Amino acid sequence: MSRLHPAVGITAVLTLAFLYLPMLAVAVFSVNETRYGMSWGGFTWKWYQSLFNPALSPDPKLTETIQAAFVTTMVLAVVSTLVATVLGTLLAIALERYPWTRRARAFLDNLLYLPVVTPDIILAAALVVAFSVLRQASSLFELGLPAMIIGHVTFQIAFVALVVQSRLKSLGADLDEAARDLYASYGYFVRRVLLPLLAPGIVAGAMLAFTLSLDDFVISFFTAGPDSQTLPLIIYGSVRRGVTPQIHALSTLIFLATVILVLLSERLTRRSA
């Protein structure tokens, strides 16, 4: 048995409090009757209700903006996740199963890992430059939803690929050979063996990608057009105008959605491991 020094325990508790107190404060203010200031005016769900019903909102225009942003956020998250999941899975299979030389493999692994550690702001600035060049070829690259989707896909792919790749590593290449030995075409092998076994990894990667898209601010901020506001962008904008309890309610909901997705995705990867 290892014993914990009390100081270590206390520090740990304080650290956790430090991590979660701000979020807790937001959650508390989201059910606070008082509209302005920091005083407690009693419990209410009305800020949550007002998110869904402009008629109940003290600021109907804000509610409408939030609702439009919700749609944009979901479209962005769903589409970019689907694209990134397909591309990321294919990328992982190619990186893991092609007989690369050891040096090429190490290089490619780093290449895959780099976007994960690159600061978002750098990636965002790079995207802006790339889009301004590409815009001369196609209007697809005008700032707005399509550009945001492309932007999100670029950072999601690496995360999907890393999750799927670790699953592929744990499966080993024997099964590929066994299927080939048993007369399976590549398509049959993919349908009957590879996809069923990779499924937990693919779903976990997709959930991670979805969460990242949902929470993304920096990339969206740089690539958004005038009518493509996402929830994080709305929250950012409203902070400058003064945060209302409605924004607190919105933040709390986004936080909860993220928590659920992360828990689900962790559960999937753990069970399949």
Next chain:
Amino acid sequence: MAVTRPSVNPQARAATGTLAVEDVVKRFGEVTALGGVSLEIKAGEFFTLLGPSGCGKTTLLRIIAGFELPSAGCVRLGGADITGMPANQRPVNTVFQSYALFPHLSVFENVAFGLRSRRVPQAEVQKRVEMVMGMLQIERFMARYPHQLSGGQKQRVAMARALVNEPQVLLLDEPMSALDAKLRAEVQVGLRRLQRSLGTTFILVTHDQDEAMTVSDRIAVMREGQVIQVGTPEEVYARPRTCFVAEFLGAANLIPARREGGGAETPLGPLELPAPPRWEQGNLAIRPERVELVPDPRGHNCLRARVRDVVYRGSHQEAWLEPGGLRVRAAAHPALRPGQEVVVHLPKEALVVLDD
């Protein structure tokens, strides 16, 4: 592994072609894994590729399976060149060292995999899978998943999964390395019996000389990408051609020698040989169990020695003698003692003149 039924489908068991490996070379970058290997494996033969790790035996098996393309040379089955034929089209199946069972499929579906990927009708799948599972006595595990099986059970499922396809050649890549010693001996005998009753060509890769001797019709001893010697277990054991083969298959006394007329001059004294050596200087081999302890020196090839160490092995005893470190295997009684003076006889016919 017990066999209850002689054959999956007797009609399909008609003798198939010879598997010929012709001058196969395999290079991985700078490394040459196979340096020009030629073998002819007859239909219905139990053939073993035996050698230490890194000798190229697994690479050769993978070339026959179609997982690797040789850098040069070709593989023929029944006269037809199959060198470039994709693995999923060869009438050859493999039992993998790791077994490589599909973890998400039941035992039944694992065994049925090869039939399903060739779209064999369901009724026939059912019939053939049940037959082969009966043969290997794994019907009880039909609905289980691989992670619910013991090592021995997994091995049998892997065998069934390959055999259900009625391959012309079954490749076995160290299929017993994951089993404990006691089970292994049992499985070896079962494997031999199964192969006899099926009449399918089996090619086994192993580094275990006991296993090779137990199961094989013929053994190819490999080293550093070359086949050193091919022969029946008796031939490679009793008449090894090189020091390596002599030492790899069981214990051997190697005696350096110089040619002296039709015999040899050795550190143990002059020895008469069954045939005059072709070299001026080389090696002789004699198995410890062929060295005789005799009451007194009479005739040729006898010498006086002293016991240096003795190990009691239950069924016999093993002694190391001086001079020369000669190893002797003798009956357990009477017990030898270290320091004891003995007279040994190296029978002329038991001495093997090695090529090197």
